[in-house]
Amino acid sequence: MSHSTALRNEAKRIIASTSGFARSNYIFLQEVGQITSQPDFISQRNSLLSYLFLVVEEGEGEFTYEEEKYDLKAGDCIFINCEHAYSHCAKNGSWTIHWLHFFGNNMNLIYDEYLQLEGKVVFAPKCPDKYIYLMEEIYRLSSNEIPIKEMLLYNKFTSLLCEIWKDNHSSSEEMMDEGKNQQILKQVKSYISKNFAMKVTLEELASKFFIDKFYLTRLFKKEYGKTIFNYLLECRLLESKRLLRNTKLSIAEIAIQVGINDVSYFTKVFKKIEGLSPRDYRKKWQEV
Structure with a gap:
């Protein structure tokens, strides 16, 4: 050498x-x-x-x-x-x-x-x-x-x-079956939309659907234009908005129900995405 x-x-x-x-x-x-x-x-x-x-x-x-x-x-x-x-x-x-x-x-x-x-x-x-x-x-x-x-x-x-x-x-x-990849992606997306309130990890998804986690990440982003994490967050925020509008649950209770245990983090992310804090969002809908 x-x-x-x-x-x-x-x-x-x-x-x-x-x-x-x-x-x-x-x-x-x-x-x-x-x-x-x-x-x-x-x-x-x-x-x-x-x-x-x-x-x-x-x-x-x-x-x-x-x-x-x-x-x-x-x-x-x-x-x-x-x-x-x-x-x-x-x-x-x-x-x-x-x-x-x-x-x-x-x-x-x-x-x-x-x-x-x-x-x-x-x-x-x-x-x-x-x-x-x-x-x-x-x-x-x-x-x-x-x-x-x-x-x-x-x-x-x-x-x-x-x-x-x-x-x-x-x-x-x-590499051989594009149709199979499409089927896996639909199953992954459906699983996230139904289980977003639980702890969902990339490792868990890869194991559950028998696919390499890095390959899954690339396929998901290519197909849906967003990362798995962003889709998970999207599902959680969508449900949190429904709970803010239609229930009297506290902000902390709502955060936990959608799978986010840190209420400060929940508030920060919600405001970043929606432009309003959860409290202000609820108040706005109550005035409608």
Whole structure:
């Protein structure tokens, strides 16, 4: 491995220590990290018994693999066998990348199958954030000492490979059926409109409707022109206006009934959206 002498900015890295059992039976972590670097910082490697997965979070870069050059931009991903020579660096200013080095006894067969099914060395997923989130989870997990850490990491790598497969093959559930996505979105919207008074989280919705939470976020915003959080808030405010007009419940009671336990926050949001405080809104309707 060779590097220039350029200054690394905000670099963090963990080099994993792996047991013999994990090396024999799991896909295991070798290194995980993140770096923001300038164009004169060049990473080069060759003949490394490892697989690299890399995501560009910000900026642009150049990547060379098996003597073929690729231009990279934010959101692009790399998945390669590091036994072959490769290098990468930023261009047109700094870039921020996240990377994983990992290996396992079956990885050569897995990667060969990936290529045979027309998997790409460089690809641009619809939702790169899910990979960054997963790599950050691997970083956090690898920095903790817990008894089953290596098994948990193996589970994360299995999830990573599944997501890579989905984004590279048109038969994946996320990409092949637009009609199914529409159906899921309608179900999510209906669920929120009926359960807004309860605690509704993105993680809960993703689990309930069997969809990646980042992918769901992008689909919902694209379809309805608003975020899931904004739609949830819209449902809560609509019900609060009905209660202000038609009941004698206190402002605090109404806030709780629509799923907002902090009355100060409720008042602040209500006034920001409606241009009136809840009290003034109620008074205005009582005068009609």
